[in-house]
Amino acid sequence: MSFNDFVTxxxxxxxxxxRGRLDTHLVRCCRALDTQQKKKIVICPFNETHSVSAAKLLDHIKNKCTSNVSNFVNDMKELEEPKPSLKGVDNVPPKTAECEDDWDLEPDVGTYKPLHNCDDKLVVRSMKGQSRAVRQDFIYNERCRFAELKDK
Structure with a gap:
């Protein structure tokens, strides 16, 4: 740690x-200020670590705040300038991929119903979220179903 690592x-x-603890400190320090002091201080819109008085904000943005102002201005200039286009490329229609499948012509298929699909197969099913009597009836019916399927 050198003297340059410390900030005020x-x-x-x-x-x-x-310097690395400045963001965290500013949040805590701002909470500790009374309402009169909070009204006088404004945070820079480009860098949250810059806190200046409301009267000096415009001067700060124009002259002193170099962190993101220049990047912001350059980004705005890039948005305003039209991008150069290649000659003849704009007139070419976009290529479309040809496909032999037509999904609109395919027949409608019914929805999948797992309970009906499992009725004629030896699949162990369980019931949850019901009362004890309903579960016991379900287990009895499942045993009967298994016995019928095994006899076939």
Whole structure:
């Protein structure tokens, strides 16, 4: 740790802390301020670690805030400039993939019903979420179903 790793809190000049802890500190320090001090301080829209007085915000954005303002301005310029296009490419229609299958002509298929599908097979089924009497009736019916299927 060197002296350059430490920064001064913009809300309270007596607070000195590591640069990496500034974000966390600002949240806690801002909570500790009274309402009068909170009204005077505004957070920079480009960098949350920049806290300045409301009167100096425009000056800060124009002159001092170099963190993301230049990137923001460059991004806006790129959006405004039209992108160059290749000659003749705009006139070519897009290629479509040819497919022999026509899904609209296929016959309708009924929905899958697992209980009806399992009625004629030796599949162990269970019932959950019912009362004890209903479960016991289900188990009895399942034993009868298994006996009939084994006799076939």
């Amino acid at each position: 809190c913009p809300l309270n000049k007596s607070h000195r802390l590591l």
